[in-house]
Amino acid sequence: xxxxxxxxxxxxxxxxxxxxxxxxxxxxxxxxxxxxxxxxxxxxxxxxxxxxxxxxxxxxxxxxxxxxxxxxxxxxxxxxxxxxxxxxxxxxxxxxxxxxxxxxxxxxxxxxxxxxxxxxxxxxxxxxxxxxxxxxxxxxxxxxxxxxxxxxxxxxxxxxxxxxxxxxxxxxxxxxxxxxxxxxxxxxxxxxxxxxxxxxxxxxxxxxxxxxxxxxxxxxxxxxxxxxxxxxxxxxxx
Numbered sequence: 715x716x717x718x719x720x721x722x723x724x725x726x727x728x729x730x731x732x733x734x735x736x737x738x739x740x741x742x743x744x745x746x747x748x749x750x751x752x753x754x755x756x757x758x759x760x761x762x763x764x765x766x767x768x769x770x771x772x773x774x775x776x777x778x779x780x781x782x783x784x785x786x787x788x789x790x791x792x793x794x795x796x797x798x799x800x801x802x803x804x805x806x807x808x809x810x811x812x813x814x815x816x817x818x819x820x821x822x823x824x825x826x827x828x829x830x831x832x833x834x835x836x837x838x839x840x841x842x843x844x845x846x847x848x849x850x851x852x853x854x855x856x857x858x859x860x861x862x863x864x865x866x867x868x869x870x871x872x873x874x875x876x877x878x879x880x881x882x883x884x885x886x887x888x889x890x891x892x893x894x895x896x897x898x899x900x901x902x903x904x905x906x907x908x909x910x911x912x913x914x915x916x917x918x919x920x921x922x923x924x925x926x927x928x929x930x931x932x933x934x935x936x937x938x939x940x941x942x943x944x945x946x947x948x949x950x951x952x
Contacts, residue, residue, distance in 0.1 A: 724765045724830040746848035751781055755791040763799040775812050782816025786824050786872045794903055801907030821875040821892045828879025848877040860888060861895035
């Protein structure tokens with residue numbers, strides 16, 4: 715990224731964040747809505763969020779997407795709560811559309827914040843330990859890190875978005891990997907959200923557990939391959 719382009723990017727991101735901060739402190743009703751949404755999300759209250767979103771009427775889809783951006787900035791608020799609530803209100807298809815779109819906006823904003831301000835600011839957002847864990851995640855999965863991260867609900871995907879902005883990964887590569895990676899999980903959790911029954915809840919955890927085990931198996935396989943390659947190099951070096 716050229717110096718001029720970087721300065722422009724930093725200016726745009728700064729203006730966006732400044733507007734959000736001014737809205738929060740200048741308009742009490744706006745601050746109240748944000749605080750209410752953060753409380754509901756932090757409690758993972760799907761029913762509460764459903765009631766909250768329904769209260770906005772025709773503006774509910776816009777508010778829903780705004781919440782996806784909020785949870786991205788205020789990591790580690792859970793995104794799946796919004797996905798479930800969306801599908802409960804709008805049906806699985808439109809719920810998935812709103813969830814996917816909001817997540818894409820949020821992920822893109824995280825990426826550009828990291829590009830604009832660099833490691834010191836990102837560390838304040840997510841913490842040094844989270845960045846260290848993310849670095850290991852990128853080292854393990856390489857170019858597939860972004861896709862793998864979005865497949866698993868327990869992986870803090872917003873931290874991955876911030877971390878990606880600190881790497882040499884281009885925005886469009888990040889954007890498409892994010893879009894493709896989050897689509898299967900968004901569709902699946904939207905369907906489960908619309909069919910919110912005890913069996914659907916069990917299916918959610920079963921699928922999540924399967925994906926976690928699958929990714930762990932890939933990590934173990936890659937780790938063993940790395941050790942074998944090192945032993946081979948050592949042997950050949952002798």
